[in-house]
Amino acid sequence: MNIKTISAFLLVVIGILLQLLIGDERGGWFNFALAALIALSFFCTFFEIFFLTLFALLVLNWQPGISFELIVFGIVPVGSFFFKKFIPLEPWVANLLFSLAGVIILYALFGIHVVTNYPALFLGDIVASLIYSAAVFKAMSSFFPAES
Amino acid sequence: MCTETLAFPISNGMKKGFVFLFILVLISGFLFAFKQMYGFRLRAIFAPPPSMPDEAFALRAENEKLRADIAELQNIKSQISQKPSGGIGAIVYSRYPLNFKSELLVNAGAREKISKNNAVTFGGMLIGKISEVFEETSLVQTIYDERFQLAVRIGKDGAQALLRGGSFPILDLISSTETIKTGDIVYSAGESFPYGLPIAEIKDIRVSDDKLFQVSTLKIPYDIGRINVVFIEK
Numbered sequence: 001m002n003i004k005t006i007s008a009f010l011l012v013v014i015g016i017l018l019q020l021l022i023g024d025e026r027g028g029w030f031n032f033a034l035a036a037l038i039a040l041s042f043f044c045t046f047f048e049i050f051f052l053t054l055f056a057l058l059v060l061n062w063q064p065g066i067s068f069e070l071i072v073f074g075i076v077p078v079g080s081f082f083f084k085k086f087i088p089l090e091p092w093v094a095n096l097l098f099s100l101a102g103v104i105i106l107y108a109l110f111g112i113h114v115v116t117n118y119p120a121l122f123l124g125d126i127v128a129s130l131i132y133s134a135a136v137f138k139a140m141s142s143f144f145p146a147e148s
Numbered sequence: 149m150c151t152e153t154l155a156f157p158i159s160n161g162m163k164k165g166f167v168f169l170f171i172l173v174l175i176s177g178f179l180f181a182f183k184q185m186y187g188f189r190l191r192a193i194f195a196p197p198p199s200m201p202d203e204a205f206a207l208r209a210e211n212e213k214l215r216a217d218i219a220e221l222q223n224i225k226s227q228i229s230q231k232p233s234g235g236i237g238a239i240v241y242s243r244y245p246l247n248f249k250s251e252l253l254v255n256a257g258a259r260e261k262i263s264k265n266n267a268v269t270f271g272g273m274l275i276g277k278i279s280e281v282f283e284e285t286s287l288v289q290t291i292y293d294e295r296f297q298l299a300v301r302i303g304k305d306g307a308q309a310l311l312r313g314g315s316f317p318i319l320d321l322i323s324s325t326e327t328i329k330t331g332d333i334v335y336s337a338g339e340s341f342p343y344g345l346p347i348a349e350i351k352d353i354r355v356s357d358d359k360l361f362q363v364s365t366l367k368i369p370y371d372i373g374r375i376n377v378v379f380i381e382k
Contacts, residue, residue, distance in 0.1 A: 002165065005165075005169070019245060020191065020245065023243065023245060023373070024243065024373040024374075025373060026373075027292070027315070027372065027373055028247065029244075029245055029246050029247045031246070045169075047166065047169040047170060047173055048169060050173050051169055051172045051173045051176055054173060054176035054177050054180055055176050057180050058176055058179050058180045058184075058186070058187040058190065059187055059190045059191050060187075060191075060245045061180065061184050061187050061242075062241075062242040062243060062244050062245060062251065062253055063184070063242075063251075063253050063280075063282075063285075063287055064184050064253075064282045064285055065184070065282075066180070066181065069246060069248070106246070106248075107248075110246070110248040111246070111247055111248035113248075113294050114247050114248060114294075114315075117294075117314065117315075118247075118314075118315055121247055121315065122247075125247060
């Protein structure tokens with residue numbers, strides 16, 4: 001395990017912490033963990049991103065058994081890892097695009113009622129997730145090269 | 149003799165790194181698939197449960213309970229058969245971590261004879277119902293869940309309404325002839341629930357979009373994010 005993996009792990013832990021603490025305090029849950037995983041898919045190997053995703057799922061899982069929401073949540077960063085090569089954009093732009101797409105996919109599949117009834121919450125989630133994804137990408141790109 | 153070399157030679161250190169990561173992936177996958185309890189404990193380490201509500205909340209909850217009792221007694225209580233009281237306390241293990249539902253996982257399940265649709269209370273106030281039962285745990289669907297609906301009554305006159313769950317629960321289908329006012333207590337009147345459990349107070353009242361009913365928002369005296377222990381009515 002090297003510094004890059006440890007840094008990635010800590011960024012995922014911070015994302016999970018932010019998601020849980022803000023959710024418990026404010027009642028609004030933002031996809032910081034997903035945003036971190038998508039950003040890290042541009043820096044980590046397949047096994048690294050797979051492990052980080054499983055770790056995030058383990059901590060975020062709220063019930064016995066595996067739910068469809070978490071399966072989709074887990075597929076998104078792994079999908080980002082494989083599909084980033086097909087996006088002919090700068091890695092930081094592709095990161096924002098994938099982060100936006102990831103959040104929209106979750107809401108389209110499981111939370112369309114939130115989009116229609118509480119659009120401010122939906123938009124807030126998108127903005128917060130994009131900000132954290134950009135911050136993670138910036139932090140990692142300061143020390144490690146991004147792969148596209 | 150032709151000596152082939154790898155374009156990207158893999159050092160022993162990298163091999164060990166891959167093996168280590170592979171083992172981590174296997175362990176994480178096993179824990180995620182079969183031992184979710186370790187995930188709940190990790191979650192408790194990363195994000196300890198917030199502090200319990202203070203004495204002021206306890207007094208408010210008791211006040212709401214007493215007002216609901218008074219409203220219930222002034223209504224047609226004698227015509228309603230009383231369900232036997234009794235239940236158990238349960239600790240909240242985790243919360244649904246996204247915006248699509250509002251669920252809590254508690255540490256009481258089929259082993260403790262918990263059933264689906266049992267009422268769940270906090271400080272004597274109804275906060276939700278059991279939506280799914282596992283062997284040792286149960287899922288509680290709270291009133292903040294979009295899918296939650298419950299027949300309720302309002303105040304001492306017992307005006308009927310439908311509680312619709314969501315990020316901001318509302319009372320719908322209140323007859324336009326009923327007189328309700330801000331501060332009136334809202335209590336449960338659903339079939340499978342104990343009658344008269346306080347839920348909230350009326351906050352604002354307005355006419356529905358179709359002009360046929362009244363709709364009201366609710367003032368709820370507790371913070372669902374701070375609840376660590378609940379009581380399950382059996």
